Amino acid sequence: MTPSQRTGGILAAPAATYMLLFFVVPAILLFSYSFWISSGFRIVPDFVLTNYISAIRSPLFLRVTYNAIVIGLVTASVTLCLSIPVGYYLTYVARSKIIFYLILVTWFSSYLVRIYAWRTLLGTNGLLNAVLLQLGIVDTPVQAFLFSPFAVAITLTHIYLPFAILMVVSAMSEIKAELIEASRDLGTSALGAFFRVVAPNAAQGLIGAFMLTFILVAGDYVTPQMVGGSSGQTTGLLIADQFRKTGNWPLGAAQAFLMFLVSLVIYALVLALGRLTGLIPARRKTKPAREVA
């Protein structure tokens, strides 16, 4: 071990230890719970797949998981699409940092307050309905805005957009403006330069922003409770109930790991889609040949 490696190790140790104790260990415990059984009000160590089987046989679990996936994909897609132009603007066009700081400032408002704000906006006496009534587009207030998957998606887009923008900015700031100019110089429009140069080089960050939003949204159990109604419930709430109410930890653990699996599958699909469309560069085609310098 070189001295710099040792220093690095010492500096990383507190965080690594913390994550080991409070993330890795609980995750392993949770994973083993998912094979235990719950009988009566006790959980008994075992090694059975009962929890997984009953989870995927449960229509409720399938329905809320379907909701979570759809709301997650829609929210993540919309959020990413909205954050890319903003990120592009902040990285390559804006001369001042004001808008960047304004985006950071949104974090000063509480998550719950923002959910309530959307309840107000989307409710039957809310702003959206008032505007639609005023314009004569609808005759009676639309009930369906609030307590729907739509309400969950729009609220979560609002909450995670600043997050996604920050990730997109950090991905794009690695890509020098000169590369875009080089692409323009070689014959692409600005949009062409985005797809041929910015997107492939920012691919990691863009996928990161998409997946982070997806995971946070699919796992969120507060927003669906507040604005989701019965049609907008997601897996998060179901899993939380297994731990809080029914006390069936093994089933909750199994459901949590199924959601984890879902995220992995989505990630793999996104990667495959990116490769297929050429937005993610294929890893090196050939091993670099040895060269005599």
Add this chain to the structure above:
Amino acid sequence: MNNGTSAEAPLIELSNGQKQFGLFQALTNINLAINEGEIVTLLGPSGCGKTTLMRIIAGFETLTSGTLKIDGKDVASLPPEKRPVNMVFQRYALFPHLDVFDNVAYGLKVKGVEKEERRRRVQAMLRTVQMESLSHRFIGELSGGQCQRVALARALVNGPRVLLLDEPLAALDLKIRQHMLGEMKRIQLETGATFVYVTHDQDEAMILSDRVVLIDHGQIVQVDRPQDMYFRPRSLFAAKFLGETNLFEGKLTVSGIGQLSLETQDGPFEVVSNDAAVSGNDAAVMSVRPEAMSFRQSNAQLDYAVDAEIADVIFSGSRSFFHLVSLGGQKFRVQVQNMPGAALPVAGDKVHVSWRKDSATVLPLSRISS
């Protein structure tokens, strides 16, 4: 301004070009014509506007006023991708997600050149820049000189009418820089492209250029062949920026009919210059290159001369450099070609230094423009 010999219309023509960034006047009254097949250098200190001028030609900046024609057509409304020019960026700006081959193929691919044709042209260009053996390397695996070659190939493969080069050698070390200069000249001859080369390095400019455009504070100071600009600078700025020079400062007085005399600390020099830029009662300097001076006996008809004392001698192989102080207190330098066995003065010697009248240039002291 344009002393090209071509009878055809110039390939690039800038007329009355102005560029402002907010309140900052980056370029003032730019008139410049560049002919087909020329290597023209935009030379000047950093911040003088030379890069802005090149970016205007490339289409990354637009003129605030004035016109820019490429191949006889006004290109003001053309975005960079529609201009018949390609650029080599200062830090190469190669695409890190592509290998050498795909970097070079980029422009052809965008233009929809058919695959087989594309492969053929890319390989031919990689051969020209001697990078064919590394065509599957990624950019991160190349040295600076190799990146330079790829950047050249990526631009030239598109067959641009004009190749713009933005300080392309600035990031390379001295030895590779000198080698690449030769390479650049060879590639220019092979491809016949017009090169517009931006640099702050006067050596690069003189080695490479057919013509040098000297820029200072957003204005073109002088446009000339390197040898003319070196031996006949038209301003104090040009004299000081290109190579080394000795300056004898004084005041011009009328010493006879049509005769001017430069009164310096070392006595009067009769000025033979017919340069209209200087006239009586002007503060002026005589600029003379160190290598134009020698220790031989002067001829009053043909030479200027001063008496001086040698302060220091530096021997550097083929040449010796003498630091001198004239009797009038003027410091200056003399450069002498070394010959085996030649007896040269040493520090402390009193010497007579002379130079041919036609090797000196008398320039106005105050005004920068020519």
